[in-house]
Amino acid sequence: MNQGLVAYFEKTDSHSRVxxxxxxxxxxxxxxxxxxxxxxxLKANHPEKIIREVVAFANTDGGKLLVGVGDDKSIPGLKFVDEEEYTLVRAIEKYCDPPIDYQLERIAITDERDVLVFSIPKSTGKPHFVKINAEPPKAYVRVQDRSVQASKEVKQILRRENDNSVPVHFGEKEKVLMQYLAENKQITIEKFCEIAHIPQWLASRTMVLLVLANVLKIQPNEMTDCYCLA
Structure with missing residues (x-):
């Protein structure tokens, strides 16, 4: 067992509990x-990818990450659970910015295998980012069973979602938007630009303000976010 692993488990408050x-x-x-x-x-083979899920849960509504469980719902557990735990905890501490609160537990499957359970609450310090070496920081959100990279609009909404004083002005472009959504289920920023004859920066700002004011709801997507009536 390496010295870092020994030191980690000597800290009584830093590792998992039963x-x-x-x-x-x-x-x-x-x-x-x-x-x-x-x-x-299934395993902690690629911790830099696994932490995307941790960040996505924190940025959305919280959730549980089970390590030692397959996509097919099999539960083989982890044979070297101490090493897997150490690897993941170090990755979360190193690559998540700002730091994320979580609870870590382990469940015995057999005498030699365990499952790690990371419970991540919905954060009040959004947005959280994955920062890996020299790569640009990336935020993720949870959409159904996937963690998708957040657009600049989603990041703005996360940052300001507790802002109770969002000014909303219903001018001509907002009227055009509401008329379109009265006839269509959803719209993209690009489509809003087209129908309202406005630049993208203005469409983006308008959409963000309307989401913050609970007039619209954003549906994050890896390709293009969609907006619908709240």
């Missing part, structure tokens, strides 16, 4: 399948 959840409870949870608040990972 979960109150038993194997039966775990199987019940896994049967639900992956979703907006539940993600499975």
């Amino acid at each position: 979960s109150d959840m038993d194997l039966k409870d775990l199987r019940t949870l896994v049967r639900q399948g992956e979703g907006s608040k539940l993600e499975f990972k």
